[in-house]
Amino acid sequence: MTNTPVRDDAPPTTPTLQQLAAQMPESESPTKRAWRGRTRSILKHAGLILFGLIMLYPLLWMIASSFKPDALIFRDPSLWPSEVTLDNYTEGWNALLHPFHHYLLNSAIIVLGSLIGNLVACSMAAYAFARLKFRGRNLWFAIMLMSIMLPIHVIIVPQYILFSELNWINTFLPLIVPKLLATDAFFIFLMVQFFRGIPTELDEAARLDGCGHGRIYFRIMLPLSLPALATTAIFTFIWTWNDFFSQLIFLTRPDMYTMPIALRTFIDATSESSWGALFAMSIVSLIPIFLVFLFGQKYLVKGIATTGLK
Amino acid sequence: MSVVTELGKKKKGPSAYRKGDAKAAAFFLAPWFVGLFLITIGPMAASAYLSFTDYSLLEAPNWIGFENYTRMFEDPRLLNALKVTFLYVFISVPLQLAAALALALVLDRGLRGLAIYRSVYYLPSLLGGSVAIALLWRQVFGADGLVNGFLGLFGIQGEGWVSHPDYALGTLMILNVWTFGAPMIIFLAGLRQIPQMYYEAASIDGAGKWRQFTSVTLPLLTPIIFFNLVLQVINAFQTFTQAYVVSGGTGGPADSTMFYTLYLYQKGFASLDMGYASAMAWLLLAIVAGMTAVNFLASKYWVFYND
Numbered sequence: 001m002t003n004t005p006v007r008d009d010a011p012p013t014t015p016t017l018q019q020l021a022a023q024m025p026e027s028e029s030p031t032k033r034a035w036r037g038r039t040r041s042i043l044k045h046a047g048l049i050l051f052g053l054i055m056l057y058p059l060l061w062m063i064a065s066s067f068k069p070d071a072l073i074f075r076d077p078s079l080w081p082s083e084v085t086l087d088n089y090t091e092g093w094n095a096l097l098h099p100f101h102h103y104l105l106n107s108a109i110i111v112l113g114s115l116i117g118n119l120v121a122c123s124m125a126a127y128a129f130a131r132l133k134f135r136g137r138n139l140w141f142a143i144m145l146m147s148i149m150l151p152i153h154v155i156i157v158p159q160y161i162l163f164s165e166l167n168w169i170n171t172f173l174p175l176i177v178p179k180l181l182a183t184d185a186f187f188i189f190l191m192v193q194f195f196r197g198i199p200t201e202l203d204e205a206a207r208l209d210g211c212g213h214g215r216i217y218f219r220i221m222l223p224l225s226l227p228a229l230a231t232t233a234i235f236t237f238i239w240t241w242n243d244f245f246s247q248l249i250f251l252t253r254p255d256m257y258t259m260p261i262a263l264r265t266f267i268d269a270t271s272e273s274s275w276g277a278l279f280a281m282s283i284v285s286l287i288p289i290f291l292v293f294l295f296g297q298k299y300l301v302k303g304i305a306t307t308g309l310k
Numbered sequence: 311m312s313v314v315t316e317l318g319k320k321k322k323g324p325s326a327y328r329k330g331d332a333k334a335a336a337f338f339l340a341p342w343f344v345g346l347f348l349i350t351i352g353p354m355a356a357s358a359y360l361s362f363t364d365y366s367l368l369e370a371p372n373w374i375g376f377e378n379y380t381r382m383f384e385d386p387r388l389l390n391a392l393k394v395t396f397l398y399v400f401i402s403v404p405l406q407l408a409a410a411l412a413l414a415l416v417l418d419r420g421l422r423g424l425a426i427y428r429s430v431y432y433l434p435s436l437l438g439g440s441v442a443i444a445l446l447w448r449q450v451f452g453a454d455g456l457v458n459g460f461l462g463l464f465g466i467q468g469e470g471w472v473s474h475p476d477y478a479l480g481t482l483m484i485l486n487v488w489t490f491g492a493p494m495i496i497f498l499a500g501l502r503q504i505p506q507m508y509y510e511a512a513s514i515d516g517a518g519k520w521r522q523f524t525s526v527t528l529p530l531l532t533p534i535i536f537f538n539l540v541l542q543v544i545n546a547f548q549t550f551t552q553a554y555v556v557s558g559g560t561g562g563p564a565d566s567t568m569f570y571t572l573y574l575y576q577k578g579f580a581s582l583d584m585g586y587a588s589a590m591a592w593l594l595l596a597i598v599a600g601m602t603a604v605n606f607l608a609s610k611y612w613v614f615y616n617d
Contacts, residue, residue, distance in 0.1 A: 045423070048416065052430040055488065059437070061456055062446050077459035121341040128338035132331045140339070147350055151548050151598055153574055154591040157584050158356035159349065161367070181345025188342070213334040242440045244551040245571075249579055260441040264555055267445070275449055282442035293436055297429060300436075304492050305499035 066279040073275050089284075092277030096262055097254045100281055103262040106251075107241060110175050110258060114240045117179030118187050118232055123225070125182050126191035127217045131203065141192075147185045152245065160249060174250040175243075179236075187232045190303070194228035195221055231303035234296040238289055259285045361589035367582045378589035388590070390565050391573040394479060398569065399546045402483035407538055410490040414497035415527070428498070432491030443485070444555035448472055451481040472556055475564040482552050482567060493538040500534035501527070532613040540605050547598050550575065570594060 065073045066088050068081040093100045128134070129141055163174040182188060202224075203216045211219070222229070244260045251261060263285055266278050293300065361378055363371035382388050413431055417424055437443050450456040453470030461468040471477045504527065512522045550571040553561065561568030561576070574594065578587025 044416070044421075048427055051413075052427065055434060056430060058446055058450050058456060059433075061450075077456055077463070121345075124338045125342040128335045132335040132338065134332045134335040137335075143346070144342075147346065149544065149598075149602070150350065150354075151591070151594055153548070153571055154357055154595050155350060155353035157360060157578050157588050157591065158353035160579075161356070161584075162348075162353065164367075178345060178349045180341060181349055182342040183345045183349050185342075213330070213338070217338070238436060242551075244439075244441055244554070245575075248554075249575075260551075263441045263445060267448075267558060278445060279449075282445055285442045286437060286440065289436055289440070293429075293433060300432075301428070301495055304495045 062279050063283060066276060066283050068276060070274060070276045073279075088276035088280035091274070092266075092281040092284075095274070095277055095281075096257075096265065098257075098262075100259075100262070100284065102255070103257050103259050104284070106172070106256060107258040107260075110172050110247075111237055111240045113172065113176030114179040114184075115233055115236050117176060117182070118184050118236045119229060121180055121182035122184060122187040122232065123191050123222065123229065124217070125188045126195055127213075127221055129188065130192045130195035131200075131216075131221070132213070144185050144188055147183075148189060156246070156249065163250065169250060170253045170256050172256075175240075175246060184236070187236070190232060191225065191228050194225050198224050227299060227302065230296065231299045234292055234299050235303060237292055241289060357588045357591060360585050361592050363585045365585040365588075367584055371585065374585070378586050379593075381586065382589060382593060387565060387568065388573060391561075391568045391570045394566065394568055395547060395549075395570040398479060398483060398486070398549065399543055402486040403539070403542045403546050405483070406487045406490045406542060407493055407535065409487055410493035410538070411497050411531075411535070413490070414494045414501060415523075417494075417498060418501045428491075428495065431494060435489040435491035438485060438489035439551055441551060441555050444552045447481060447485055447552070448556050451477075473563055475562075475566040478557070478563055478566045482549075482556060485552055486546060486549070493542060496538055497531070497534060500531050504530045529614040533615060536605070536609050536613045540602055543601055543605065544598055547594070547601070 060079055061077065064079045064081055065076075067084050067086070068076070069083055069085050069087070072081070072083065096103075125144075129137065129144070159174070160169075163169055166173075168174050168177075178184075198221065202220055203211075206216050206220055242260065244264075247258050247261055248264075251257060254265075257265070263278075263281060266281065360371060362373060362375060364374050364377075365371035417427055421427070434443075451471035452458075453468075453473065455471075457471065458468035469477060471481050508526045508530070509522055512526050517525060548571055549569055553567045553569040553572050554575070557563075557567045557572075561572045570590075571594070574587050574590045577583045577590060
């Protein structure tokens, strides 16, 4: 049901009977009909654009407000700043205990570790499930699928106890090591699905040429799975960058704060009147996601359509 | 799931296992096995055990039997958290899916600029879970926020929506509906799979647009609706960030945005009542599993499989 590729912007098909029928004159002349069709299409586009604007308005307004002096943000719903200033950015950057590049760097380290973990560990497990025959494979596969559905809350308390026994609280280890151990099982599933689509003849030929599993995995499966790896990388990036719950629990010392945690403490640290600085830093925190969105759209859309990721 | 049955079909004796496969499998699965037992199954077992104790991180756990579980049903704040979460799920998820389906229908097939519209509508789904957007929401629906700024243009004096117990939860529901882009993309993919000839046949039989929608599109789309429903319900039950940030970590005003996960966090990591938090986590798992099971059972009566 879900793994059929999505055809984007399908080329115009030959006219259907219905469309042919629509073209036949009934009571109206063809020109009148065409004119009506055009009006309808313009109205539809106008409606869609208006709706899009309403949806994105809060975002656009946040961007505009980040360039407005604080006094103007309040109760000013317009997008156009009457007075442009960069003060919010300079003020926000240094509003907390550490400058914001400190928090950006912390987030980046966790993202990088998670990327490596999910790409390597999940693709390895996926190779075993997709290509190797071993006892209990179906059972382990079912367990893997079930672990996807497990709410993190069920295991967070003992995990916290475990990591605090290891003295890992206020380090990045609780956030990175689980990814190196393929606990984001969702991506195993995604890659198993993809690996299954790669013809087995390829690895059988390689096997005849004397390749072991290591080389088949590394030289054949991985290079052919770049779309799946890209989807994994993109979603790992976005989820880790946005992650709040586990970072809130495992990182409590200000010098370990990541972007989301730092942003949240902004409200306590500064008075509510410095919305401009808060908006400026919020935008800084959203820029990486926006860039991934711009350059990774193809994989994002495919990933969601085939698996239901958020 | 179809994947499992597909695997199961290839019934072969041990002789069919290729030599070396087992060894290789042990190698490739090693990280996953370690993670499964140390990070997932181990903590699950520990959590089950702790849920029968009074563990508080500072002192050794004492076995107290079912006390945590009986206590849950007498805890008015927990019952309130359940009510808030169920309200949120039952109102915002159907609205979100309705918006997703409506837009997917409008965007379907051959529309000029489809890719751009799709991106614009999808963007909020990517950002919706972030702290930055939750903070934005806090401002937009605040007393001096964007919404009231607009209302002010019409001379209406708005409430401080996020600080009013009657409206705060509503603002979070709007936030969830705002992220309809992801299910919309799944709907778009589903709509593409409905063969055009069905519509032609229906049209020859004299079915109008509405009739085509109710008799062709909707029945053939039910598996996708079902898929989206299960997914979004599971997600919505575990909402945390938005409630935490918008309410400043309190779940207020007057516990009106005290989501279940937020209460669990407060119990486990603020009051260090970790035994109780573990019991709460198991109730959450039971609810999520139960809701999923109900969805699957109910699907027999309304989901139409074409094969």
